[in-house]
Amino acid sequence: MSTFGTHFRVTTYGESHCRSVGCIVDGVPPGLPITEADIQPQMTRRRPGQSALTTPRNEKDKVEIQSGTEFGITLGTPIAMMVRNEDQRPHDYGGGGKSDMDSFPRPSHADFTYLEKYGVKASSGGGRSSARETIGRVAAAGIAEKYLTLSHSVSIVAWVSGVGSEHQFPPTAQHPTYATQPEFLSLIDTVTREKVDSFAPIRCPDSASAARMTKTIEQFRDAHDSIGGTVTCVIRNCPIGLGEPCFDKLEATLAHAMLSLPATKGFEIGSGFGGCEVPGSTHNDPFFVDPTTGKLRTRTNNSGGIQGGISNGAHIYFRVAFKPPATIGQQQATARYGGEEGVLEAKGRHDPCVVPRAVPIVEAMASLVVMDALMGQVSREGMRSRLPALEGKMSGMMLGVGESGTNANSGDVARVVNGGGDGEGK
Template sequence: MSTFGQYFRVTTYGESHCRSVGCIVDGIPPGLPLTEDDIQPQMTRRRPGQSALTTPRNEKDRVEIQSGTEFGVTLGTPIAMMVRNEDQRPHDYGGGGKKDMDGFPRPSHADFTYLEKYGVKASSGGGRSSARETIGRVAASGIAEKYLSLAYGVEIVAWVSSVGNEYQFPPTPEHPTYSTQPEFLKFLQRVTRKEVDSFAPIRCPDASSAERMTKVIEQFRDAQDSIGGTVTCVIRNCPIGLGEPCFDKLEAMLAHAMLSLPATKGFEIGSGFGGCEVPGSIHNDPFVNVNGKLVTKTNNSGGIQGGISNGAPIYFRTAFKPPATIGQQQQTARYDLEEGVLQAKGRHDPCVVPRAVPIVEAMAALVVMDALMAQVSRESIRARLQPAVLKGDGKEIMLPVEQTGTHADEKDVQQHLNGDAK
């Protein structure tokens, strides 16, 4: 369906060449300062026409908040947001003649499956399978990100980690997974969106890698072809305890979110597929005492264990296939079963990963926000129970209700156990 989330619910609408696209967001905390200025930066980062490496479609993607706020503050009611399509060119797709794109199910596109499923499809562009649909997701994430940042200091940063066979952190025999690469782990802790954008338009924050990746995209663009790549994302300062076993584990919801994006073909978290080549004696994340808290010494788990966040940075990688629409002639069959030659018109990305960066960040924010609201709800309900009984040193003591929640002060608990609480 077109709705994502259980507590923080996002419903998107719109096709690639309709009058507008957008979303309705429900479950928003009231009292959150919010204006279009909070939403627009990520919209601008994902918009088309940013460089010669992306589609030349000229859309400003200006977001308009339609409801749910007053005087720049959320009311707790649903927020509707709209972005008008200003540079529509449905005529690029023709009217269905033998030479028009509309007469062909485009290879590796959604034309055929949409028609088979619904019995009708959008005659221009990719309809709901188009990347234009992700505008609503990015708009909704602006709300989630602001709350997560203000309330918990959560930071979400994504970047281009490969294009074709050019990698920022290529696997090696010693490090088949980048989760054991010291340089990658240091980079994970410090990378910022500002640094990523300083390497625009490719958005790979490494000068040598960015140059190589740019050349690859230019090569395929000039050949009227396309190429795929990967986007890696890190979530820092994520609260402990997020994720709903067994079927809504945090990594499962992240995978769901990422693989719901157009053009995605793979997802891995933590050590990922390369971790299959590492023995358990190296792959396990032992616990250590850091300033009186248990933390993992390594992070091959990618910040999630048993489907629940453990406080370490969460990192994952999403694979995007080469864009299906290319300018080269392709021998294929028409809807009327006749063989033909398709040469696509229109404006399309030779590689989607540079523009996918803010979209990956957006979906990560929606997942964390939804999981956080589920956990906070559980903690609030638990805090209403009768006082809990703790046993220590042969003593039984009663903890006050306000200290029985997940966030009970560890010092207060220890004082109770030692019998010296005030």
């Protein structure tokens, strides 16, 4: 349907060329300071018309909070937010019978499938399949990010890591997965949104890669064509213990969130597909005791910060693949809804590549996933805290593991009982 989340529930509404788009957010904790000023920066990063690399549609995308706050403080009641569509051109798509486009299902677009599913479809743009729908997601994420920042200093940063065949971190014989490339590991430690935006409009934080990617998009744009790409995202300071085995593992909900975005075609987390090319002895993430905190952590992070579907405290990082935008300016031989063969030359305003504007949308969905998972875990911990203490029978003590990471009685390295949580112990 149009609702995402279990505890932090986001319902979006609106089509690409209706009067407004927006969302209703339920489950927002009361007492959170929030105003339009907290939400607008990401809306502005997402908006169309930013540069010659994006659609020329000119929208301010100014968000308006309609309910759920008073004097800039959340009340705990549903928050409604709205963005008005100001630069509407439904006639570009056949609205009102002024164009031939409405007689064709656009190749690789959602026109045909929406019509088959509902028996009716929006005549203008992509309707609900348009990226315009993501405005509600980004607005809702502004609330989630504010809470995550104040409560746990969570930092979520995404950037363009590939356009067409141009990659920021191409695989090599030594590093078939970017998860082991020193440059990548250094980047996810330090990258910021300000750094990413300093490479606008392409949003790839590397000068050489940004130049190549920009040139690629320009070539396809000038040929009235389109091209796809990838966005990489890192989540830092994510609390340990988020994720709900078995069907709502944290990587599963992240995949759900990312693949719900328009134009997405792939998702990989941690070492991803490249990690399948190395042996377990290389891929495993050994533990050690951090001398600063006295707690266990992993020496490497091929797992991408999630093990057994549960966050382990390391950086969570993943990559999302976006296909070339379906609507292009070239003539395409195709068929009309009636079955007659014809030639479609699409009108309207569209991105030649979606990834530069997808950056804040990927960040938004990541924040919604973390917020929802955190609320579930906090609820569980709150219920557990009302029970009598188990006097050392649980946690590490169950396995005889002391703070040193060894058996508290014999000094031997503790052995895990009954297998692991990632496909082992079957």
